[in-house]
Amino acid sequence: MSLAALDVHLTESDASAALRADAAAGLTAEPKVLPPKWFYDARGSELFEQITELPEYYPTRTERALLADSVDDIAAASGADTIVELGSGSSTKTRLLLDAFTRAGTLRSYVPQDVSEAALRGALDTLSGEYPDLELRGVVGDFTRDLGRLPRGGRRMIAFLGGTIGNLLPAERAAFLAHVRSVLDPGEQLLLGTGLVVAPEVVVPAYDDAAGVTAEFNRNVLHVLNRELDADFVPDDFAHVAVWDAENEWIEMRLRATRTMTVHVRALDLVVEFAAGEEMRTEVSAKFHRNGVREMYAGAGFELTRWWADPDDRFGLSLATA
Numbered sequence: 001m002s003l004a005a006l007d008v009h010l011t012e013s014d015a016s017a018a019l020r021a022d023a024a025a026g027l028t029a030e031p032k033v034l035p036p037k038w039f040y041d042a043r044g045s046e047l048f049e050q051i052t053e054l055p056e057y058y059p060t061r062t063e064r065a066l067l068a069d070s071v072d073d074i075a076a077a078s079g080a081d082t083i084v085e086l087g088s089g090s091s092t093k094t095r096l097l098l099d100a101f102t103r104a105g106t107l108r109s110y111v112p113q114d115v116s117e118a119a120l121r122g123a124l125d126t127l128s129g130e131y132p133d134l135e136l137r138g139v140v141g142d143f144t145r146d147l148g149r150l151p152r153g154g155r156r157m158i159a160f161l162g163g164t165i166g167n168l169l170p171a172e173r174a175a176f177l178a179h180v181r182s183v184l185d186p187g188e189q190l191l192l193g194t195g196l197v198v199a200p201e202v203v204v205p206a207y208d209d210a211a212g213v214t215a216e217f218n219r220n221v222l223h224v225l226n227r228e229l230d231a232d233f234v235p236d237d238f239a240h241v242a243v244w245d246a247e248n249e250w251i252e253m254r255l256r257a258t259r260t261m262t263v264h265v266r267a268l269d270l271v272v273e274f275a276a277g278e279e280m281r282t283e284v285s286a287k288f289h290r291n292g293v294r295e296m297y298a299g300a301g302f303e304l305t306r307w308w309a310d311p312d313d314r315f316g317l318s319l320a321t322a
């Protein structure tokens, strides 16, 4: 049994209502669009783990190495006694943080937040054994929604790693950062991981790997809709597309219908027509420059205080102060 507390702010029925609303809006939009958060059922999470091991997919290993190199520096610059980690899936990165802040002597508590209650319970059980002196409190919630219920008090640093902020569109990103800022007290901090703008020859293969794992990951959202919304997509009749949008500086994943299709989404009482060749956007993954990150912080009332990047400038970690 875990000694850690767990607060549930997101139930399965909340998630199901959100999926229905997103699918209803996105499948009737012109052009069609689905938000990337619905990739991550058990199979999608497993496929993403496989992606992180691919030779072409540099972001995860680059961020991990950068974090390993800079984490003592981050702990010294931060001085936080509480680490709140949003989307706390990746345990190796968590341990790097916990160990460094423990070495620095400031850490008292760790608050992982994730949409998956099962993943959180598993993580808390393991961590409570490994870090017996650490106060642990899990929060099941959606990082775009439930920050207001994070525990208050102490000197907190919210960590949002992995470059996931790039999955938000610019307006969503601004709203998210303003929300984060609003739950922090002056002087508290945000540690953010951001993919950086690199050559298209580097970024495109990272999202269109030779082994086809990213293609399966992309099509997985259709399996999710089939199961959760009683739909009849034929995922294999959609081709994976990854394009670099140079103007927006983001990589875009799409699913392209390879023939005309009529799809029934029975739980929504919805019939969706696809023309042959029609593309539906399933993800944007924005890449950044240091200055863009600084401006994004400034717009939300944060100050960029420290910046770390790998030697090839492919990934950045930044510390911002509220």
Ligand code: AVJ
Binding pocket: 051, 059, 162, 163, 164, 166, 167, 206, 207, 214, 283, 284, 285
């Ligand atoms: C988990 C959101 C950081 O955008 O790079 C991997 C997801 N999409 N391959 C990313 C993803 C396609 C990933 N993040």
